[in-house]
Amino acid sequence: MADTRDEPLVLGIETSCDETGVGIVRGTTLLADAVASSVDEHARFGGVVPEVASRAHLEAMVPTIERALKEAGVSAKDLDGIAVTAGPGLAGALLVGVSAAKAYAYALGKPLYGVNHLASHICVDQLEHGPLPEPTMALLVSGGHSSLLLSTDITADVRPMGATIDDAAGEAFDKIARVLDLGFPGGPVIDRYAREGDPEAIAFPRGLTGPRDAAYDFSFSGLKTAVARWIEAKRAAGEEVPVRDVAASFQEAVVDVLTRKAVRACRDAGVDHLMIGGGVAANSRLRVLAQERCEAAGIRLRVPRPKLCTDNGAMVAALGAEMVTRGRAASDWDLSADSSLPVTDPHVPGEAHAHAHSHTHDHVHEVSKENLYS
């Protein structure tokens, strides 16, 4: 094993949704992964309430940074850089993390790297399975995202292959769990019930899998409605809802489409590695089916452990460390949170180094929308 002391020591901060994450890595080695979640505060609303998340981030940030430093056994002054999720995500929540990262980097005299949340989800696998192969195909699935991405260089080139055209996969899990009265979040509980059910009991629809449909895009809205209708019909007929079979059949419909499209994208692009990240990557059936189908197609599958799949600071630190290693430009002190940061921007370089951006986004609109919570 190579001497890792020369590799960059980077602290990463993540606040794009409801987890306050602070991670510390040295190169591709994980040293600390501290997470404070406000998920319990959102449970009774059946979804993440942005203002609740933002308040929790402010409270949790300093203790979580302290915890990460202690866990890693390093001193803040030895850090080589501070990385932070600049977007995409909830505007107000992102802004708390960006404010903290900027102040921390400035006060410590360290470079700041505003990075992309989605690219971070991919890069985190370096902490588990070593340097990412180039190119890598990535399937990101969570309550917030369902995307197929192709990366040839995680610091500079991430291309969207496909994405959901309506709901994220994790959202569908939450919705069905709600219809079945199983609580929030829905992913883990559906997975648990599904283990005791028959995945072929009910033939739920596979969205966007027709011959003329977009090959790599996803749609879970129709499935969601079909499952909800099926359950309601049972209830209306006074029959008992077979919760385990519904969970298993619904879950099968989701993971069937996800894995089928991911493997097809790998084949079409001639990529022999697939990584799966995001909270839904913790789903046991997704892992099994992806493994089976990848093996059959001669594709190497990489899935990080569940704690690294959900939102965390280590993934942000991992991408930050890669930015340092590859000599990417640091961000400026006026870095802003960008709730709709395009996936094609792995990081937000400072003005002096920024290349022309073709996209335009409406910060004013987004901020004023968020301000409805003020």
Add this chain to the structure above:
Amino acid sequence: MLLLALDTATPAVTVALHDGTAVIASSSQVDARRHGELLLPAVDRVLAEAGLGLDALTGIVAGNGPGPYTGLRVGLMTADTFGLALGIPVHGVCTLDGLAYAADLAGPFVVATDARRKEVYWARYADSRTRVTDPAVDRPADIADEVRDLPAVGAGALLYPDTFPKAHEPEHVSAAALACLAAERLAAGEELPAPRPLYLRRPDAQVPKNYKVVTPK
């Protein structure tokens, strides 16, 4: 003593350095939508103007609201993190108290800032250094009987002349006033609390329709 004061609880992004005797550098910009972008460059500018580094600071003073939450948190998170990185205390001062101090009035008056949603954040003062009510959030019409006869300062007062007919400047808080007030209190041996945000309203319990969607379509 060298204090860095900042406040982002009103449309102003305001920063000041105070050496225990006087304000030695300050910056104020009014832009309610860009607190996050403007604050750190302002800190950098103010330090450069004074020819000092952050390591010279003995404390941070942060306006802890009340104010629109998104902006308010930018200042509080920045102050907290400075405190952590530098190992120095972070003092909280009510933003309305900073406005009251800048008003420089000897008799009773009211401070009111814009709370949006047709409401104001407000408090009553016996004089510029003495607040007599807890900060509150109300519709101007509901407090008109209580405040109509009093002089009033702040953007909230200027916005609703029917309720605050005697409204005048200052409109926004300045970190310079906040710093002077904090320096005065610290010199007098007073303990200033840690800066906890004054939200005054519960979070909207409504879950957005497409909650947890963080990826642009």
